[in-house]
Amino acid sequence: MKEKLKSIVLVLLVLSSLVESYYLMYRLPGSDSVIKSAAKYLKAEDMGPETNVESLIYPDKMIIHMGDNKHTVFYPNSTFYNLIFSRLEGRSFDSFQRRSLQDLNIAEIRTENPGIELTFGAGVPVSLLQRVMQIHPDSLFQAEQIDRIWIYNVNNETKAHALFFSTEGDVVYEAGKADLTVQDVQQHVDFGLTWTPYTLQNGLYYIPETEVxxxxxTLRIDAYTTEQMQRSLFFDPSITRNIREKNGSEIYTDSKRSLQVRQEQKWMRYTDPAALPDGEIDMDKEVLAAVDFVNQHGGWDGDYRLSLAGGGTDQNEVVFQQYYGTYPILERPQFQYGTINLNLHQGTVSTYERSLIYMKxxxxxxxxxxxxxxxxxxxxxxxxxxxxxxxxxxxxxxxxxxxxxxxxxxxxxxxxxxxxxxxxxx
Incomplete structure (x- = not known):
């Protein structure tokens, strides 16, 4: 009996030891940062609100072509813009055919055919565009970045045309199947009939014929403190040291990462040189990682739009443009406010720049x-x-x-x- 009791006690002691070992290994403060992926950023404290990538992907403008060389322009968050884009989000586009831009008479389509032209600035990867529109691409189209979508009617034809323009310049994809009728397109075009008339200038941009x-x-504002950003960006802020530069900025570093703050401009730049080395770029994953990083380290103080996803000289750069109401806020050299900029390498952020100011x-x-x-x-x-x-x-x-x-x-x-x-x- 005593031997059996001893065996039971021994088993209990062994189990207790295993449980304690588990907690020591996986539940000590800070241990989660070791066992989680580098792309799974941990939120240090509540700052700005979070958002999802779907709310950041939308055209920078919507050009309505009404035929007879008549045009107008709708901008984000305006009534007709929201109505048209919300309808297009629910339509499906399938059976894409690759075409050369040289095969299309763009000037004639623009001046004679009623249609809707959506522009996306520097372009959006198709894999991200799929998150807001019902696009069913093949493997070739899937790898593209799109800077324009043009949906239009042709006289005496019973179906609408849908063109997706690649940032490569001379490549266009036409949807063989588009869940839009000629009547749908015309109804959207008719919203522009009573709006401000715009005229195409030099074949490149549009000028309103009346004042806008x-x-x-003036908005009330506040600013994140340096201490808040330190707690948000460093695993252990207590070991950071401060370096004051001659130009008035301060640098906080833990010997690996650094946080540069310009107090006069309320601007910061975070750098992590230990980011993964360059490899094959997957902009879908880079943008998702960028959104996740901002969610956890500062948040979004207003409305933003994905403005650049590897479309500039730096293929690893992701830029988010801030909007107030219908229009973007310009970042200027003398006052750096209006964009959030990140540089990523295989899902890991190497640089992060933004203003510390946020709107009330x-x-x-x-x-x-x-x-x-x-x-x-x-x-x-x-x-x-x-x-x-x-x-x-x-x-x-x-x-x-x-x-x-x-x-x-x-x-x-x-x-x-x-x-x-x-x-x-x-």
Whole structure:
């Protein structure tokens, strides 16, 4: 009997030892960061709200072609833009055929055929576009990045056409099956009949023939502290040391990662040189990892749009453009606010740049402003075109900080062929 009791006690002691060993190995503070994947970022504290990638993918503008060389433009979050895009999200596109751009008469389609043109700036990978639209690509189309979608009607034809333009330049994919009728397309086009008329300029961008009304506003703001960002970005903030630079910025480092903060501009840059080396780029995974990282390290202080996914000179770069209402906020060298920039390598963030400022919900001031249109706008643009070719034009907000908060001033933003963006002063 005693021997049996001893055996039972021994078994219990062994089991107890195994349980304690398990907790020591897997439940000590900080141990989760070791056993989890590098791409699974841990949230240090509550800061800004989180979002999902689907809410960040949408066109930067929607051009409505009404035939007879009549056009108008809808911008994100406007009534007709939201209505049309929400309907297109539920339509399916299938049986894609690869075509050469040379085979299409784009000028005729633009001027004569009623249709909807969605533009995506530097482009969006098809694998990400699938998250917001019912696209069924083959393996060839799946690997593309799309910067335009053009859905239009042709006279005396019973089905709508849907073209997806590759960022490669001369490659277009046409959907053999599109869940849209000619009547659907025409109904969407008719929303533009009473809107501001726009005219194509130099075959590249559109100019409104009347003034564009916008709201200048001042917003209450606050800023994340350096201590908050340290706790968010370092596994153990207590071991970081501070280095003050001559230009007024401060650097905090744990000997591996670094956090640079410019207090005057309320701007930060986080660097992790231990990021994985370059390999095959999968922009779908890179963008998802970027969204996850921002969710856990600062959050989203407003509305953002995926503006660049490996489409620039740096193929590992992901950029999110901030919007206020319908229009983007321009980042300027003298006031770095309006974008979140990340550089990733196989799902691991190597650099992370953003403003520490975030908006509060209260507006302290509002004032209506009119941006010039028509001949007055053309005269302003003529002075710029001598410096560099203008490739795009859009309304935007220029941010400045003052004692009352964040002032957002309406401006025309002019994108140049060189890649730079100029502000058009009235």
């Amino acid at each position: 009304e916008m709201v200048a506003t 919900s209260e507006e302290t001031k509002k004032e209506m402003k009119m941006l010039p249109g028509g001949e007055e706008l053309r005269a302003h643009l003529k002075g710029i075109s001598g410096q560099s070719r203008v490739v795009d034009l859009y309304p935007a907000y220029l941010p400045t900080s003052n004692e009352e908060g964040l002032l957002l001033t309406p401006v025309w933003a002019v994108k140049l062929q060189t890649g730079g963006v100029m502000v058009l002063n009235k």
